[in-house]
Amino acid sequence: MSQTDASAAIAAILDHSRFRTAVGTMEREHDRTVEDIIRLTEIPAPPFQEAERATAYLGMLRAHGLEEVEQDAAGNVMGRRRGTGNGTTVVVAAHLDTVFPAGTDVRVRREGTKLLAPGVGDDTRSLAVNLAFLRAMDAAGIRTRADILFLGDVGEEGLGDLRGVRHFFTEGRHRDRVEAFFTVDSPEVDRIVTGGIGSKRYRIAFRGPGGHSFAAFGLVNPAYAMARAALTLAELAAPADPQTTHCVSVLGGGTSVNAIPNEVWMEVDLRSQSAAELARLEAEFLAGVEAAVAAENAARSIREGLVTTEVVPIGDRPAGHTPPGADIVRLAMAAVAAHGYAPRQEYSSTDANIPMSLGIPAIKIGSGGRGGRAHSLEEWIDVEPRESLRGMSASLATILAVAGMEVD
Amino acid sequence: MSQTDASAAIAAILDHSRFRTAVGTMEREHDRTVEDIIRLTEIPAPPFQEAERATAYLGMLRAHGLEEVEQDAAGNVMGRRRGTGNGTTVVVAAHLDTVFPAGTDVRVRREGTKLLAPGVGDDTRSLAVNLAFLRAMDAAGIRTRADILFLGDVGEEGLGDLRGVRHFFTEGRHRDRVEAFFTVDSPEVDRIVTGGIGSKRYRIAFRGPGGHSFAAFGLVNPAYAMARAALTLAELAAPADPQTTHCVSVLGGGTSVNAIPNEVWMEVDLRSQSAAELARLEAEFLAGVEAAVAAENAARSIREGLVTTEVVPIGDRPAGHTPPGADIVRLAMAAVAAHGYAPRQEYSSTDANIPMSLGIPAIKIGSGGRGGRAHSLEEWIDVEPRESLRGMSASLATILAVAGMEVD
Numbered sequence: 001m002s003q004t005d006a007s008a009a010i011a012a013i014l015d016h017s018r019f020r021t022a023v024g025t026m027e028r029e030h031d032r033t034v035e036d037i038i039r040l041t042e043i044p045a046p047p048f049q050e051a052e053r054a055t056a057y058l059g060m061l062r063a064h065g066l067e068e069v070e071q072d073a074a075g076n077v078m079g080r081r082r083g084t085g086n087g088t089t090v091v092v093a094a095h096l097d098t099v100f101p102a103g104t105d106v107r108v109r110r111e112g113t114k115l116l117a118p119g120v121g122d123d124t125r126s127l128a129v130n131l132a133f134l135r136a137m138d139a140a141g142i143r144t145r146a147d148i149l150f151l152g153d154v155g156e157e158g159l160g161d162l163r164g165v166r167h168f169f170t171e172g173r174h175r176d177r178v179e180a181f182f183t184v185d186s187p188e189v190d191r192i193v194t195g196g197i198g199s200k201r202y203r204i205a206f207r208g209p210g211g212h213s214f215a216a217f218g219l220v221n222p223a224y225a226m227a228r229a230a231l232t233l234a235e236l237a238a239p240a241d242p243q244t245t246h247c248v249s250v251l252g253g254g255t256s257v258n259a260i261p262n263e264v265w266m267e268v269d270l271r272s273q274s275a276a277e278l279a280r281l282e283a284e285f286l287a288g289v290e291a292a293v294a295a296e297n298a299a300r301s302i303r304e305g306l307v308t309t310e311v312v313p314i315g316d317r318p319a320g321h322t323p324p325g326a327d328i329v330r331l332a333m334a335a336v337a338a339h340g341y342a343p344r345q346e347y348s349s350t351d352a353n354i355p356m357s358l359g360i361p362a363i364k365i366g367s368g369g370r371g372g373r374a375h376s377l378e379e380w381i382d383v384e385p386r387e388s389l390r391g392m393s394a395s396l397a398t399i400l401a402v403a404g405m406e407v408d
Numbered sequence: 409m410s411q412t413d414a415s416a417a418i419a420a421i422l423d424h425s426r427f428r429t430a431v432g433t434m435e436r437e438h439d440r441t442v443e444d445i446i447r448l449t450e451i452p453a454p455p456f457q458e459a460e461r462a463t464a465y466l467g468m469l470r471a472h473g474l475e476e477v478e479q480d481a482a483g484n485v486m487g488r489r490r491g492t493g494n495g496t497t498v499v500v501a502a503h504l505d506t507v508f509p510a511g512t513d514v515r516v517r518r519e520g521t522k523l524l525a526p527g528v529g530d531d532t533r534s535l536a537v538n539l540a541f542l543r544a545m546d547a548a549g550i551r552t553r554a555d556i557l558f559l560g561d562v563g564e565e566g567l568g569d570l571r572g573v574r575h576f577f578t579e580g581r582h583r584d585r586v587e588a589f590f591t592v593d594s595p596e597v598d599r600i601v602t603g604g605i606g607s608k609r610y611r612i613a614f615r616g617p618g619g620h621s622f623a624a625f626g627l628v629n630p631a632y633a634m635a636r637a638a639l640t641l642a643e644l645a646a647p648a649d650p651q652t653t654h655c656v657s658v659l660g661g662g663t664s665v666n667a668i669p670n671e672v673w674m675e676v677d678l679r680s681q682s683a684a685e686l687a688r689l690e691a692e693f694l695a696g697v698e699a700a701v702a703a704e705n706a707a708r709s710i711r712e713g714l715v716t717t718e719v720v721p722i723g724d725r726p727a728g729h730t731p732p733g734a735d736i737v738r739l740a741m742a743a744v745a746a747h748g749y750a751p752r753q754e755y756s757s758t759d760a761n762i763p764m765s766l767g768i769p770a771i772k773i774g775s776g777g778r779g780g781r782a783h784s785l786e787e788w789i790d791v792e793p794r795e796s797l798r799g800m801s802a803s804l805a806t807i808l809a810v811a812g813m814e815v816d
Binding site for chain 2: 037049124164197213217221224226227228230231234238243245246247248249250251252253254256257258259260261264266268269271285299314360
């Protein structure tokens with residue numbers, strides 16, 4: 001599909017009476033959408049503790065008349081809107097989890113059209129907006145070729161490490177029927193994420209026999225092995241294109257100023273736009289760790305024991321990319337532009353990383369409106385209706401174009 | 409004084425009726441000494457919180473009839489037993505502080521002749537034993553040429569950094585009259601400490617602009633400056649004689665796996681038997697820190713700021729040595745050997761470091777009896793009378809020989 005064809009396909013949807021009915025429905029039901037945002041935001045969903053919100057969202061999916069409403073083994077909840085085709089599926093996802101720990105005050109405060117609360121924009125608004133999309137389609141009698149699977153997934157943030165969507169695509173029963181994947185994540189619709197930054201994160205412990213700093217002087221010191229490993233990482237190649245980075249970020253260890261440490265540790269973050277570059281970087285780093293340990297064991301006495309390592313993966317997000325020429329990208333660019341925005345394509349780390357890494361067309365789109373201060377206690381969104389509905393219309397048009405809305 | 413002369417001088421004291429009376433007094437009053445050990449041990453004396461025990465000990469010194477009983481600005485308590493000479497002074501010290509933090513259970517448990525409690529042997533027993541020495545001298549009518557200043561000093565342990573005795577010799581009003589210094593520290597009498605290991609300890613913070621591990625990649629990373637500084641230290645010369653050591657011991661820093669750290673820090677311990685070697689090591693290390701920071705600022709971008717350091721001294725114990733031929737050493741060797749022990753001379757880090765570094769004859773002697781597990785919650789001493797009194801007799805004879813007991 002050329003960009004011209006994509007623009008024409010979007011125009012056909014936007015002009016269609018059923019789509020206009022759908023948008024009218026979203027306008028009329030805007031207050032309900034805002035109520036759903038508030039209701040869901042006020043159910044805490046800390047990392048690895050999404051169960052209460054998942055149960056609530058499962059009930060909402062069921063109340064919206066979806067088929068096959070279910071919760072999978074990872075804790076994801078989902079339901080299917082049947083299409084007219086052979087059952088191939090377009091996934092429309094939003095993530096249930098927030099970055100905020102248990103005990104965070106998640107009550108929503110209103111200031112005019114602004115809603116302020118931790119997690120309100122990332123990504124709770126999208127959960128509610130996806131329900132609004134569903135009601136609008138139903139109210140307008142919109143039919144699509146593909147089935148649309150609405151998904152509320154767990155574990156997108158931080159150490160959650162995309163585990164919900166990872167499970168969906170590795171163990172889930174729908175994984176072989178997915179032809180496209182949307183994650184609706186955060187308000188902005190002009191920033192279309194078409195590339196997934198891959199990351200590998202490790203916590204590496206360096207252990208040795210320890211000993212008194214004076215009496216046991218000369219024994220191997222795991223701090224020196226770690227220092228050597230850190231400097232090895234610092235010198236590894238990191239091309240600007242595909243963008244690739246590395247970092248020693250957090251470290252600690254030792255117990256007393258007069259003792260050779262028994263254990264020190266560091267956390268490292270490796271990232272790349274390219275899966276191949278990330279694999280190269282990871283291999284070189286891990287080889288560097290081994291070489292650093294070997295150097296320390298050769299440099300000082302091992303009569304009381306060797307320096308050894310424990311390498312613990314604490315993050316693994318695959319890199320991936322949906323090409324600019326993919327239909328899903330061209331349709332999103334056309335839909336966003338048709339709503340008066342200047343769309344751009346970005347790399348980020350989102351639920352879309354997983355399908356991208358598998359070669360499944362996948363992008364991140366927006367939930368509409370404005371917002372800011374995500375991941376902070378001052379997180380906010382603006383639900384002013386006109387701007388909110390403009391963005392929602394752009395994202396709904398994109399989804400319907402990809403899912404093959406009947407326009408005849 | 410030759411070793412033969414020293415042995416003869418000790419023999420003259422041991423054979424003297426007044427010394428035998430003194431030992432008899434210590435035997436008769438052994439239970440009281442044990443009671444004093446228990447009473448003092450059960451007054452907590454955490455680092456920098458010796459005040460309550462100091463007050464109690466001050467009262468005990470006063471009750472023992474000493475002159476000029478006082479507490480100095482550092483918190484040390486002391487009193488003088490007048491000699492027959494011109495007022496030159498022999499100091500007999502024990503330290504008030506323990507390594508145990510506030511809240512540690514310091515109640516003494518008895519198992520037969522064993523007393524178990526944190527700090528009971530290091531160095532509380534010596535505080536009580538020094539009082540026993542004083543009572544024994546008084547009961548026997550022993551006179552010495554030199555004044556004997558009994559000192560209970562603060563801040564011997566760890567970060568206390570010898571601050572009590574340091575103050576005594578730098579600011580104290582008695583500092584110019586001291587001709588010899590004993591620290592009675594821990595039970596063992598056969599291990600005579602004649603050398604003071606010097607140490608310099610630093611906590612070094614490395615700070616930089618920080619930033620997102622991916623978005624800000626390429627900025628200076630203080631963890632790499634620290635790693636380079638650590639490896640520089642690891643390679644610095646450390647001769648076996650005079651024994652010299654160095655160690656990166658405790659480290660930490662960083663806040664999040666996806667952030668370049670704003671700050672990391674490490675603690676290092678530098679030691680030597682030789683003040684000159686320690687100064688050389690310190691200078692080379694601090695130059696290495698500067699070079700490591702300069703290398704990091706040259707290796708990566710400083711557009712958001714430089715890596716800088718804050719170098720905080722957290723320990724400074726001067727090296728020193730009382731030569732084997734010094735009278736105080738020969739007399740101690742003779743007295744300990746005369747009691748059936750096999751004395752040896754050792755290097756350690758004690759209150760004696762300070763006078764040693766000033767060229768004042770100084771050694772560490774024992775409080776008698778046995779003990780173990782110092783600096784642990786299982787610390788214990790054995791107050792079985794025969795062995796306890798044998799050690800006490802050896803140490804008292806050493807003190808009296810150095811202070812010039814009248815034996816005619």
